[in-house]
Amino acid sequence: MADDVRWLDSDELQGWIALAGLLFKLPGALDFQLQRDSGLNHFEYTVLAALSESPDRSRRMSDLAGEANGSLSRLSHVVKRLERRGFVRRRPFEEDGRITVATLTDEGYAYLVEAAPGHVEAVRRYVIDALTPEQLGQLKAISDQILAKVDADRSC
Amino acid sequence: MADDVRWLDSDELQGWIALAGLLFKLPGALDFQLQRDSGLNHFEYTVLAALSESPDRSRRMSDLAGEANGSLSRLSHVVKRLERRGFVRRRPFEEDGRITVATLTDEGYAYLVEAAPGHVEAVRRYVIDALTPEQLGQLKAISDQILAKVDADRSC
DNA sequence: GTAGTTTAGTTGATGCTTCAACTCAAGGTA
DNA sequence: TACCTTGAGTTGAAGCATCAACTAAACTAC
Numbered sequence: 001m002a003d004d005v006r007w008l009d010s011d012e013l014q015g016w017i018a019l020a021g022l023l024f025k026l027p028g029a030l031d032f033q034l035q036r037d038s039g040l041n042h043f044e045y046t047v048l049a050a051l052s053e054s055p056d057r058s059r060r061m062s063d064l065a066g067e068a069n070g071s072l073s074r075l076s077h078v079v080k081r082l083e084r085r086g087f088v089r090r091r092p093f094e095e096d097g098r099i100t101v102a103t104l105t106d107e108g109y110a111y112l113v114e115a116a117p118g119h120v121e122a123v124r125r126y127v128i129d130a131l132t133p134e135q136l137g138q139l140k141a142i143s144d145q146i147l148a149k150v151d152a153d154r155s156c
Numbered sequence: 157m158a159d160d161v162r163w164l165d166s167d168e169l170q171g172w173i174a175l176a177g178l179l180f181k182l183p184g185a186l187d188f189q190l191q192r193d194s195g196l197n198h199f200e201y202t203v204l205a206a207l208s209e210s211p212d213r214s215r216r217m218s219d220l221a222g223e224a225n226g227s228l229s230r231l232s233h234v235v236k237r238l239e240r241r242g243f244v245r246r247r248p249f250e251e252d253g254r255i256t257v258a259t260l261t262d263e264g265y266a267y268l269v270e271a272a273p274g275h276v277e278a279v280r281r282y283v284i285d286a287l288t289p290e291q292l293g294q295l296k297a298i299s300d301q302i303l304a305k306v307d308a309d310r311s312c
Numbered sequence: 313g314t315a316g317t318t319t320a321g322t323t324g325a326t327g328c329t330t331c332a333a334c335t336c337a338a339g340g341t342a
Numbered sequence: 343t344a345c346c347t348t349g350a351g352t353t354g355a356a357g358c359a360t361c362a363a364c365t366a367a368a369c370t371a372c
Contacts, residue, residue: 005273005276006280007276012284015299016283018299018303019283019296022303023179023183024224024225024226025225025307026303028330029309041358043180072320073360074360076323077323080322096367097368098320098368099320099367100321121162124164126306129305130305135298136167137167138291138298139295142294143174143178144174146282147177149285150182153185154184184359187360197328217350217351227329229330229353230330231351232351236353237327252337253336253337253350255349
């Protein structure tokens with residue numbers, strides 16, 4: 001057991017504890033609003049939103065997984081659920097049979113349009129309006145830097 | 157359908173997308189390291205760590221839930237698992253039979269001591285070392301402000 | 313052209329989280 | 343005393359996420 005661990009000093013600990021609280025609680029709060037008002041969780045919403053902004057409201061599965069920050073397996077399960085509810089359709093891509101293209105249906109689009117205002121309002125209430133514009137910029141830089149480290153680790 | 161939704165402008169959207177990425181990916185990365193190296197998830201680790209810093213390594217369930225940022229129900233399930241593994245013990249509180257006190261066992265403490273260096277290293281790699289000290293201070297302020305809004309909503 | 317490899321996606325099992333329903337103890341209140 | 347209410351925790355069921363195993367298509371190279 002190496003005892004040369006660089007433990008966190010007081011400032012580091014305080015910053016980390018605050019972030020950990022955020023990681024535990026904000027997702028739950030966002031999921032709660034979406035689930036209550038629209039019967040979607042945050043990941044499902046993100047998938048629908050990503051599709052709605054894609055050309056032809058369509059995207060291949062692995063692209064979509066990246067866009068929505070989830071694994072391909074998770075996406076596959078979720079798209080199956082969304083397909084059952086009539087919000088998404090899947091079909092194989094002609095030019096390469098390995099590829100599956102998911103498409104947002106009109107019902108799915110309509111459902112997203114209903115869900116969006118409540119979700120945006122929640123994001124505004126919890127995040128945007130809680131911060132100054134300057135802090136929001138700081139948050140973007142901070143998140144990007146952390147994500148870069150996480151992605152570096154998990155992709156290789 | 158009211159159409160007076162305050163949609164997000166470009167800066168707001170960029171900040172939110174970056175944060176959303178963080179919310180989706182950082183927990184997974186931390187869970188992955190802990191699970192692989194210690195067979196714990198982040199919430200379980202947090203519970204053990206909270207107990208280890210409590211007087212007598214003991215704390216009543218609802219306190220502990222608050223400290224670990226989880227619901228009482230979630231904590232109850234998790235403590236049951238941790239009890240099965242011999243890391244925690246539970247007993248009723250004499251002075252008020254409604255209260256349950258959870259105590260970290262010696263085995264649990266030893267296990268936590270083994271798990272801590274790897275977890276701290278991951279936190280350092282993903283978060284602390286990715287940021288300047290100034291950014292870490294910003295992150296604490298930002299997180300606290302967001303959490304205040306979330307808690308205001310969910311507790312009342 | 314066929315054998316092996318890589319790429320894309322799906323599936324099933326397992327485990328964790330959440331929600332609602334429940335138990336049990338303690339504090340009123342009449 | 344009996345009754346109601348509140349508070350603390352537990353439990354079971356249902357849904358969701360994760361992991362490993364799998365299928366199938368396409369490329370590679372002999």
